[in-house]
Amino acid sequence: xxxxxxxxxxxxxxxxxxxxxxxxxxxxxxxxxxxxxxxxxxxxxxxxxxxxxxxxxxxxxxxxxxxxxxxxxxxxxxxxxxxxxxxxxxxxxxxxxxxxxxxxxxxxxxxxxxxxxxxxxxxxxxx
Amino acid sequence: xxxxxxxxxxxxxxxxxxxxxxxxxxxxxxxxxxxxxxxxxxxxxxxxxxxxxxxxxxxxxxxxxxxxxxxxxxxxxxxxxxxxxxxxxxxxxxxxxxxxxxxxxxxxxxxxxxxxxxxxxxxxxxxxxxxxxxxxxxxxxxxxxxxxxxxxxxxxxxxxxxxxxxxxxxxxxxxxxxxxxxxxxxxxxxxxxxxxxxxxxxxxxxxxxxxxxxxxxxxxxxxxxxxxxxxxxxxxxxxxxxxxxxxxxxxxxxxxxxxxxxxxxxxxxxxxxxxxxxxxxxxx
Numbered sequence: 001x002x003x004x005x006x007x008x009x010x011x012x013x014x015x016x017x018x019x020x021x022x023x024x025x026x027x028x029x030x031x032x033x034x035x036x037x038x039x040x041x042x043x044x045x046x047x048x049x050x051x052x053x054x055x056x057x058x059x060x061x062x063x064x065x066x067x068x069x070x071x072x073x074x075x076x077x078x079x080x081x082x083x084x085x086x087x088x089x090x091x092x093x094x095x096x097x098x099x100x101x102x103x104x105x106x107x108x109x110x111x112x113x114x115x116x117x118x119x120x121x122x123x124x125x126x127x
Numbered sequence: 128x129x130x131x132x133x134x135x136x137x138x139x140x141x142x143x144x145x146x147x148x149x150x151x152x153x154x155x156x157x158x159x160x161x162x163x164x165x166x167x168x169x170x171x172x173x174x175x176x177x178x179x180x181x182x183x184x185x186x187x188x189x190x191x192x193x194x195x196x197x198x199x200x201x202x203x204x205x206x207x208x209x210x211x212x213x214x215x216x217x218x219x220x221x222x223x224x225x226x227x228x229x230x231x232x233x234x235x236x237x238x239x240x241x242x243x244x245x246x247x248x249x250x251x252x253x254x255x256x257x258x259x260x261x262x263x264x265x266x267x268x269x270x271x272x273x274x275x276x277x278x279x280x281x282x283x284x285x286x287x288x289x290x291x292x293x294x295x296x297x298x299x300x301x302x303x304x305x306x307x308x309x310x311x312x313x314x315x316x317x318x319x320x321x322x323x324x325x326x327x328x329x330x331x332x333x334x335x336x337x338x339x340x341x342x343x344x345x346x347x348x349x350x351x352x353x354x355x356x357x358x359x360x361x362x363x364x365x366x367x368x369x370x371x372x373x374x375x376x377x378x379x380x381x382x383x384x385x386x387x388x389x390x391x392x393x394x395x396x397x398x399x400x401x402x403x404x405x406x407x408x409x410x411x
Binding site: 014016069091110120 | 140
């Protein structure tokens with residue numbers, strides 16, 4: 001996939017968030033309920049994007065595991081919303097069909113037991 | 128008290144009991160919840176991107192139609208519907224450009240956030256009051272040790288929170304007025320993993336498990352929620368634990384309306400007491 005040179009600008013355009021004001025305090029990683037299960041916590045994703053290390057940033061699972069609970073956004077002392085940044089990254093990658101949720105690979109158990117609310121949310125976030 | 132009632136996609140299938148218990152509770156409390164003839168899914172998640180209003184068309188239409196019916200407010204039960212509708216309301220109230228985009232795309236009328244989006248919990252707190260509720264209680268929830276579980280959607284972001292987003296009391300106050308013991312535990316506002324359970328089940332289970340363990344360690348024998356997806360995640364992880372640990376005793380996950388129904392003496396719900404067992408407290 002072609003990576004835009006102005007990736008940070010693009011994120012700003014999509015999410016309204018300016019990554020450059022992040023000063024790496026780590027609050028987002030601290031409050032994230034998923035960070036201990038991510039390969040890189042949200043703070044690392046922020047600095048990778050900030051420094052333009054885009055390829056490495058996009059190779060993390062961080063933004064795929066974000067459940068949009070908005071804890072990071074509520075507690076960021078710089079008023080950045082990492083969950084919105086992650087959504088912007090997903091939106092950019094999901095233009096490529098390879099990244100999208102593959103319904104035929106979901107187990108019957110998931111399709112029959114997860115409430116509609118969950119399936120619809122996942123379809124919105126991963127398609 | 129008459130309000131428009133928006134059930135949302137999950138309350139007629141997965142969480143029927145949430146819908147039915149709420150309807151009966153509302154009847155006893157004198158809240159008339161009128162469901163519109165036509166409604167559609169709210170979208171389940173509010174878009175976090177700011178350059179696309181399409182995901183808001185559906186909740187906007189729901190709100191616009193409620194206004195056209197002369198509604199005094201829109202009641203929701205599901206936390207996700209509450210969050211999406213209230214955020215959409217907040218957005219059209221404060222962002223004229225987006226409001227105009229939505230109005231001109233739908234071409235069904237003008238709407239600027241006039242209809243208050245209310246959760247049933249708020250109606251009970253603000254319009255009925257806990258003192259009046261206590262007078263209607265037939266069965267006190269004595270012996271129940273409830274861990275109130277807020278999750279994310281009722282509290283974040285702060286502009287749509289139904290209570291203080293850092294220290295909410297609304298569930299605690301409700302259950303205290305029903306005579307139950309209410310527990311303080313650190314995971315009451317931590318995400319249950321939401322839709323991650325669809326795409327990365329293993330990881331979702333680990334997140335939900337921490338919530339369960341925290342509640343049980345603090346002595347809970349039931350966890351009360353208002354979100355069908357939290358209900359699923361907190362139950363599903365326990366089913367997985369049972370598969371490998373046959374001695375594990377599940378902690379009951381329950382909708383707050385079911386507990387209200389028990390307390391108000393609705394006989395179809397009296398059996399709930401029997402299904403609540405006391406899980407083994409690992410901290411002793």
